[in-house]
Amino acid sequence: xxxxxxxxxxxxxxxxxxxxxxxxxxxxxxxxxxxxxxxxxxxxxxxxxxxxxxxxxxxxxxxxxxxxxxxxxxxxxxxxxxxxxxxxxxxxxxxxxxxxxxxxxxxxxxxxxxxxxxxxxxxxxxxxxxxxxxxxxxxxxxxxxxxxxxxxxxxxxxxxxxxxxxxxxxxxxxxxxxxxxxxxxxxxxxxxx
Amino acid sequence: xxxxxxxxxxxxxxxxxxxxxxxxxxxxxxxxxxxxxxxxxxxxxxxxxxxxxxxxxxxxxxxxxxxxxxxxxxxxxxxxxxxxxxxxxxxxxxxxxxxxxxxxxxxxxxxxxxxxxxxxxxxxxxxxxxxxxxxxxxxxxxxxxxxxxxxxxxxxxxxxxxxxxxxxxxxxxxxxxxxxxxxxxxxxxxxxx
Numbered sequence: 001x002x003x004x005x006x007x008x009x010x011x012x013x014x015x016x017x018x019x020x021x022x023x024x025x026x027x028x029x030x031x032x033x034x035x036x037x038x039x040x041x042x043x044x045x046x047x048x049x050x051x052x053x054x055x056x057x058x059x060x061x062x063x064x065x066x067x068x069x070x071x072x073x074x075x076x077x078x079x080x081x082x083x084x085x086x087x088x089x090x091x092x093x094x095x096x097x098x099x100x101x102x103x104x105x106x107x108x109x110x111x112x113x114x115x116x117x118x119x120x121x122x123x124x125x126x127x128x129x130x131x132x133x134x135x136x137x138x139x140x141x142x143x144x145x146x147x148x149x150x151x152x153x154x155x156x157x158x159x160x161x162x163x164x165x166x167x168x169x170x171x172x173x174x175x176x177x178x179x180x181x182x183x184x185x186x187x188x189x190x191x192x193x
Numbered sequence: 194x195x196x197x198x199x200x201x202x203x204x205x206x207x208x209x210x211x212x213x214x215x216x217x218x219x220x221x222x223x224x225x226x227x228x229x230x231x232x233x234x235x236x237x238x239x240x241x242x243x244x245x246x247x248x249x250x251x252x253x254x255x256x257x258x259x260x261x262x263x264x265x266x267x268x269x270x271x272x273x274x275x276x277x278x279x280x281x282x283x284x285x286x287x288x289x290x291x292x293x294x295x296x297x298x299x300x301x302x303x304x305x306x307x308x309x310x311x312x313x314x315x316x317x318x319x320x321x322x323x324x325x326x327x328x329x330x331x332x333x334x335x336x337x338x339x340x341x342x343x344x345x346x347x348x349x350x351x352x353x354x355x356x357x358x359x360x361x362x363x364x365x366x367x368x369x370x371x372x373x374x375x376x377x378x379x380x381x382x383x384x385x386x
Binding site: 001002003004006007008010012028030031032033034035036037039041043045046047048049087090091094095120123124125126127128130131132134135136139146148168183184185186188190191192193 | 194195196197199200201203205221223224225226227228229230232234236238239240241242280283284287288313316317318319320321323324325327328329332339341361376377378379381383384385386
């Protein structure tokens, strides 16, 4: 499927048919997510992958009981990682020593942010990874539903997340049991100027 | 080009060769951006498209003089639109009257946000549109460079932006005059849990 067709045909699936996605397809999707770009390549994200039905059932009431949570094959919980410096130090070990100037620039950037700014910044990056999940799902032959309507604090508790991980968006994936409605978008003239 | 190859082959281009992208390709890219998903489908973004060299030259010093700004074919300035209610009222006119419950939910959401929260929320959505620009460019046969390193206030002044539009990310596009370096990413085990 061409990228143009992916973009036109993906839709926010409201009901999945509970059929599991084969592991090989999941592995391909996770690679597409992992390769997403991020500012400075800091990759300030971690993604919890949930297949266990009991956990989905626990999370459902904190997601407005939306049926995607319990009918999906895999529930991806996209978390922003606010411990930016930790990621920079990991990157420093992976980069050529000649990149030290770049590493120092990243460190300066991280130190310049308040906790709230670091959280907002990391959350923005998460949406680049989320976009690859959404488009990647359609490319690999299944469906997805990006969701923000959930209680992040309760998710953190149920999933025992450390305090540096902030649940930011959900992306249940699976095979749609509903059909796409026509896309409604503002006109080109309205968006571009 | 398959989506997998797009994701693997796109890279943050540091130098473009100044050759203009044909208008037809630009139109296709803008459609891919326009079709991006957003929370509630509120599409809280506007994108300034700059081809004029004099404007690029004015913006360059406020973008750390990075050569992408002046060597690209088109400079896309992705702005978050903090006037969320305005978009909801536009959507209300486009939606079926039966969707009134949904419209009221959107209005309640918009009213629940402080100005700062509305800005952060809108900025997050912008990255979904930005992702389509990045992947779309490679799909259409050219290159891009997502950038956050610029002075948003000076951009607003130079571009005479109204106060509800917050420049959030740049995406210069064009034909790369450099080559991709190997992708460095954290391992699957490090990202997914």
